Amino acid sequence: MKHSAEFWLDRLGQLPLPDKVRIMNVCGGHERAISLAGLRSAIPDNIELVPGPGCPVCICPEEDVYEAIQLSLHEDLILIAFGDMLRVPVNAPKREPRSLEQARAAGADIRAIASPGEAVTIARANPERKVVFFAAGFETTTAPVAAMLAEGAPDNLLLLLSGRLTWPAVAMLLESGTPGFDALIAPGHVSTIMGPEEWAFVVEKHGIPAAVAGFRPDTLLAAMYSVLRQLLDGRYFLDNCYPEVVRPGGNALAQTYLREVMQVSDANWRGIGTIPDSGYRLRERYAAHDVRLVMPSYADESRKRVGEMPPGCDCASVVLGKIYPNQCQLYGLACTPRKPIGPCMVSDEGACRIWWSSGVRDNLAPARAANRAVG
Numbered sequence: 001m002k003h004s005a006e007f008w009l010d011r012l013g014q015l016p017l018p019d020k021v022r023i024m025n026v027c028g029g030h031e032r033a034i035s036l037a038g039l040r041s042a043i044p045d046n047i048e049l050v051p052g053p054g055c056p057v058c059i060c061p062e063e064d065v066y067e068a069i070q071l072s073l074h075e076d077l078i079l080i081a082f083g084d085m086l087r088v089p090v091n092a093p094k095r096e097p098r099s100l101e102q103a104r105a106a107g108a109d110i111r112a113i114a115s116p117g118e119a120v121t122i123a124r125a126n127p128e129r130k131v132v133f134f135a136a137g138f139e140t141t142t143a144p145v146a147a148m149l150a151e152g153a154p155d156n157l158l159l160l161l162s163g164r165l166t167w168p169a170v171a172m173l174l175e176s177g178t179p180g181f182d183a184l185i186a187p188g189h190v191s192t193i194m195g196p197e198e199w200a201f202v203v204e205k206h207g208i209p210a211a212v213a214g215f216r217p218d219t220l221l222a223a224m225y226s227v228l229r230q231l232l233d234g235r236y237f238l239d240n241c242y243p244e245v246v247r248p249g250g251n252a253l254a255q256t257y258l259r260e261v262m263q264v265s266d267a268n269w270r271g272i273g274t275i276p277d278s279g280y281r282l283r284e285r286y287a288a289h290d291v292r293l294v295m296p297s298y299a300d301e302s303r304k305r306v307g308e309m310p311p312g313c314d315c316a317s318v319v320l321g322k323i324y325p326n327q328c329q330l331y332g333l334a335c336t337p338r339k340p341i342g343p344c345m346v347s348d349e350g351a352c353r354i355w356w357s358s359g360v361r362d363n364l365a366p367a368r369a370a371n372r373a374v375g
């Protein structure tokens with residue numbers, strides 16, 4: 001039986017919680033739902049909700065964005081990308097285009113799309129030109145990209161693939177020894193594709209309670225209640241609080257497409273560095289669609305720096321859940337959605353942009369600095 005958000009808020013209020021308990025919500029969609037619904041101010045004060053690394057635009061490595069910009073500027077092609085990617089800034093010299101949006105203003109043929117299917121449509125409509133799809137995203141985006149190739153994409157459609165798996169980033173945090181959270185809310189969309197079992201390691205290997213949640217306040221609050229109840233009872237398990245959508249085993253067909261078209265490899269995450277087995281690359285039989293093999297390389301190895309962010313930008317710490325967005329010194333001052341400095345202020349799934357959109361205007365960086373000085 002499903003319960004309302006009010007029901008779960010009431011149950012949360014009755015829990016004998018410790019002074020402080022931290023729950024990480026991995027997914028940018030979760031952070032958006034939590035912030036826009038005002039859940040942080042509705043739940044008991046001692047529950048801290050920590051946004052995690054689940055924003056694909058935020059963690060897309062700088063070198064991939066740079067490569068997309070350079071390809072679009074120097075080759076005769078149509079570059080397509082999800083809309084959010086167009087405004088992601090890179091640390092190029094000021095005289096050069098520093099985002100795909102600026103490259104488009106400089107004359108490159110760059111088009112925003114909302115779904116992988118549009119990539120096929122554009123490629124078919126332009127058979128005489130190469131169309132490069134800058135495919136950045138997590139499993140939920142990468143699976144349809146794999147399906148697109150498996151089902152037969154036009155020859156002129158190439159991929160600049162920047163696909164990532166979410167669980168290895170959480171594993172990396174847990175293995176760091178200072179994960180910064182006591183319980184985990186696992187992403188519903190990813191679990192729909194890959195199966196909730198993918199998150200069992202959080203409980204089994206690390207002894208941290210976990211629950212899969214959907215994107216409405218009631219399912220998020222149910223997941224919060226579940227992990228807190230588990231903590232209090234000392235009995236940890238992986239709960240599925242989104243059973244109407246997330247099924248055991250996930251989506252078998254999507255997983256088949258992913259396995260057939262791509263292989264898992266180590267991958268760089270912006271602000272974080274290389275995470276083992278966290279990226280996708282195309283299998284050899286799809287080499288003809290791999291822009292990295294088919295066209296001149298504009299990869300700049302010097303851009304693969306751990307923690308690479310624009311000067312003053314704390315996105316790396318925000319993505320890792322080490323600070324809240326408004327603890328960055330630039331939040332709401334030099335950096336706003338209108339003039340983003342870092343990727344977390346660009347994407348609808350970026351914590352900085354979400355907090356700004358949900359009305360958080362205070363900048364707590366001075367208080368953070370004062371605490372550091374005292375500490």
Ligand code: SF4
Nearest residue numbers: 314315328335342352
């Ligand atoms: S407020 Fe802007 S500069 Fe600061 S972490 Fe967020 S995106 Fe980066």
